[in-house]
Amino acid sequence: MLRTLLVGLGRSGTGLHLPVLLRARRAEPGLFAAGPVVGVDPGRTPAAPDGLTVAAGLRDARRLLDPDRTVVHLCTPPTVRDGVLEEVAALGFRRLVVEKPLAADRAALRRVRATVDRHHLDVTVVAPWLHSALTDRLATLLGDGTLGAVRHIGVTQHKPRFRRSLTASSHTSAFEVEVPHAVGVLLRLLGDAHTEDASWSDVRLGDAVAPRLGTARLRLTHHTGGRSEVYSDLTSPVRRRRIVIDTDHARLTGDYPISEDDDVAQLLVEHRPGGGSTTVTRELLPDDALTRCLIRAYRHAAGRTAPDDAILPGGPGDLGLHIRTVELLDDARRLAAMARPHHPLTTDRKEVAGHAG
């Protein structure tokens, strides 16, 4: 049975991982050892919420935990990912759950991969959209062939994020905030790709500016011939996590849950088989994807992976898809640095080119 070390006690560490872990421990008592979750964060001395013991540093945490029976969650900003990974590995921890993105850029990715190889680490990247019931349903619908070939996938990932972007330095561009989730799903649904073009913009409020944290847009061309586009506006007045898939005979519009407040995804299927009339169906899918992702990660760490989970691209212990995500986003950053910034007037009118909201 496994204990937990949470490294980074910010929004993702204490706001997302801790409550989900406490729920998962109740749901799967045989997987998790008794004893509190241990947390470390040199930048904060938070009042420890129920179920969390805060250690003074990683060495102190090591004294409280047996590395062979501990899963370490890295909930630190992407800019320090590689350094913290090396520190944790040097203390003997081998099983890790790492927040997305796996690395900030290609240079950091090389350091992450070197640490993983040198210390024989087993790493699961937190990628809830890959574990989502909506993504599974889309993969099934596209996989059975009745909807024809995929022509285009557009993803919009909008939310207002003025305050966090202007006050916290945890992200260097909007490509790190929501976009890694979408790119992982696009690679799963359409296969490998290259970045065709990309742009970004700053967020401004009065005199305050956070460079590159306003919007991020990128287009991918997949090696199978399909095309996809992601647009994330962090200055939007509305929250939206939508995927629109156009195939030869259908349009699928999927809405991922927009926050931890409600975990039901929605899917609208508009099907026009071979010139016939269009049928429209709506599906509602319970979709607590982060809980599913973490439970799968712990089953994997305990050597109890279910057969279906073992083949999930980008699932527990599989870094390939996440490495490609970092590489495609690194290319997007380089292309965006040369492109004209895209400043939306309002995002609620038009989302991804060709796909009115």
Ligand SMILES: NC(=O)c1ccc[n+]([C@@H]2O[C@H](COP(=O)([O-])OP(=O)(O)OC[C@H]3O[C@@H](n4cnc5c(N)ncnc54)[C@H](O)[C@@H]3O)[C@@H](O)[C@H]2O)c1
């Ligand atoms: N905020 C979200 O809703 C959210 C959701 C999903 C994923 N994420 C991802 O989680 C990661 C963290 O994001 P966040 O929003 O929690 O950031 P955050 O700034 O709220 O928290 C990060 C914490 O890490 C701590 N930290 C920095 N260096 C450290 C070190 N060397 N050792 C231990 N702690 C250290 C900081 O003091 C801070 O408290 C990012 O990669 C982000 O993309 C965030």
